[in-house]
Amino acid sequence: MPMDPPEAGEGAVVHIDAAFKAAAPRRYAELREIGPIHRAKLSSGLDGWLVVDYHLARQALTHPALLKDPSPAADALASVGYVLNQPGVGLGGQMLEADGQEHTRLRKLVSASFTPRRAADLGPRIRTIADDLVDHLAADNSADLVESFTAPLPVTVIAELLGVPEEDRHEFRRWSSDALNLSADNRSALAGLHGLLARLVADKRTHPQDDLISGLVTVHDDEEGHLSEAELIGTCLLLIVAGHETTVNFLGNSVLALLRHPEQARLLRGTPGLLPGAVEELLRYDTSVETATHRYAARDLELGGRILPRGSVVVVALSSASRDAPMGEGEDSGVLDVSRPAARHMSFGHGIHHCLGAPLARLEATTALDVLLRRVPDLELAVGPEEIDWIPAGMMRGPIALPVRYGAVEPRD
Template sequence: MGPEFKADAPRRFARMRAEGPVHRAQFFPGITGWIVVDHEVGRAALTHPALLKNAEPAVAMLEAAGFLGHQRGTGLGGNMLESDPPEHTRLRRLVSAAFSPKRTAALEPRITRIAHGLIDALPPAGQTDLVETFAAPLPIAVIAELLGIPEADRFDFRRWTTLAFQVNHPEYATAVASLHGFLRALVEEKRRAPGDDLLSVLVAARDEDDGRLSEDELVGTAALLVIAGHETTVNLLGNAVLALLRHPDQLGLLRADPGLLPGAIEEFLRYDSSVERTTNRYAAQDLELGGVHIPRGSVVAVALSSASRSLPQEDGGDSDTLDVTRRAARHLAFGHGIHHCLGAPLARLEARVALHTLLSRVPDLELAVPAEALDWFPVGMVRGVLSLPVRYRTVERPAEGTAS
């Protein structure tokens, strides 16, 4: 699962699916386990009662390999993503109201203004790195405003969160420690001067009822919201634009009929998921997946990007083909079961607004480098291009009432 695999992941996963639904894998040096590459077996694994987030059955292997991400207070530990019920139920309930459909829909005008402001800032013609100037700053601004993170600090946490998805990167530990330190300081600031933001609400929940949220859980939850709340959307946008530039016929369909965009976003999620695989699950007992025996203590992950390319027969069509008109773009990009992504409605909204704004205002985008020369995240859970150089000849003026 290292850089060579990541650069060629779709083709390699296709070859694995042809050989079977479950495979042995080395996730990191010293950590081996099983990777599920099939849609139906993946769905089953994501809800299997014996596949837990509690790492106790595999602690000896994890610690021998120097892997600390399962411990609370490190990595993404101490949050709902790394918890089982009842802890997971309690933690998810505390933040779920902030991501309700009603509250998410209310963010659309602000997201629209951010998107147009970023396009306004582009030179009238020329070349830009679309990740740096558009795909990254939009979701960063949205999640930062939700959490009450000052604008001056957003550059640092973008760098920290990018590294937080690369567990064996030499700067991983430093980046995660910096992110946790920043968030602990921000929590104290919210205690002194609470604002109208989600982090202030979580701090109040912690302080008013000491049993609802521990200090480590408070910081861990904030870290999860910062990281998962924007990095995955950055990659969703980058992957979607790249897919369209590599398939000009599909780009033409979207330009001709913007009404296809909501369904097209589901297709982008299916075609090149921004989360390549799940976080680890651990077998609490011997079990069977896809006809493969999984011993107790095994590490198991689901390759969400591969599973989403393994469409059930009734969905029809070629699952390795991008089709923005696909009627049944079933995918596992947001997971399945109790850990289904809480922020999925927000990610969909951001993607719809961002892509509509970009395609309507920059009508002649093209790649500035060969697609084969693009650099992808070399390791970790996510799949996305690190940069996306594009050329364009004009930036259209925004429609009245939509400019920043």
């Protein structure tokens, strides 16, 4: 389908609105045909630059003059009421919004508590949670799979990992979703999360437990170069939002992709050993983190043949870059192939901000898809794919609801 007239040329402005996001894979493919970088009106209302090419994305994410420090764009950010990334404010005070040595310090401190071993130890518990959710699927053989499976599984996992009490989980799911919806007034959601986390941190300091927030409190109180109170809250906020919102939507995207390609689902059911590689292919095909967080030009610079003045806002479309990743000769990036060897993608970013939680995300996705495919063999969409509603704004991509129907549910092992 040809590009719509308002976005038909290299110099035109791409509007990242609900219609664009609903058709994102097609729209990004059209943009890549035109050029690697485009002027854009972002969901936040900011004017910026959108990088859609794989190689340019890798360059942008490691460019020494494209920083997380928003100071050069302060006036533009203030004009749209954007919450600046400062310690104790918005999504600030954590490693995703830090540069250089500050990022290294924060990441090292967080890594001391959020280790790959801690994530791997969750494997049996993740399987139990997935099995419990399948056990409770509606008896009338129809459900919204987002509400009944793809959302509650990561919420439960991250809540248990962090030590969030069950009575607070509904609120932090709602607040974390709203916090990433950059077109809305997300201040109340961010304030709610900050308040919840401040209360939890105070409780863990008095009554420490074997959970991640208690571990981070120990880092705050004891470690050399420790986390400040604002950094502690900001880090917990990052782990809540990035630790489950990304997986909620990736699971939704993955299940939808398999339902739209039933031959691929059958292949996975028959050959479950393909699942780890299939998760990489699904990350390449339709990742949940559609765009990386903003970068700001600290000086005038050239990127992809375009001159970007100091203060420019740059957004890397990770989903587009993943579809544009190098492939074998004759392979089609628009085709879902769960048997594809060594699928390359940028779903977890690139450079110093490569996702710390990638091992946990992979484990959750592999386990959840294994349980769902094995125990619900007759799963199918209850609506046409064109009727699926997508998240309309912000950096996430995922279905808002996933109506399905199914036959008999197999017993757990």
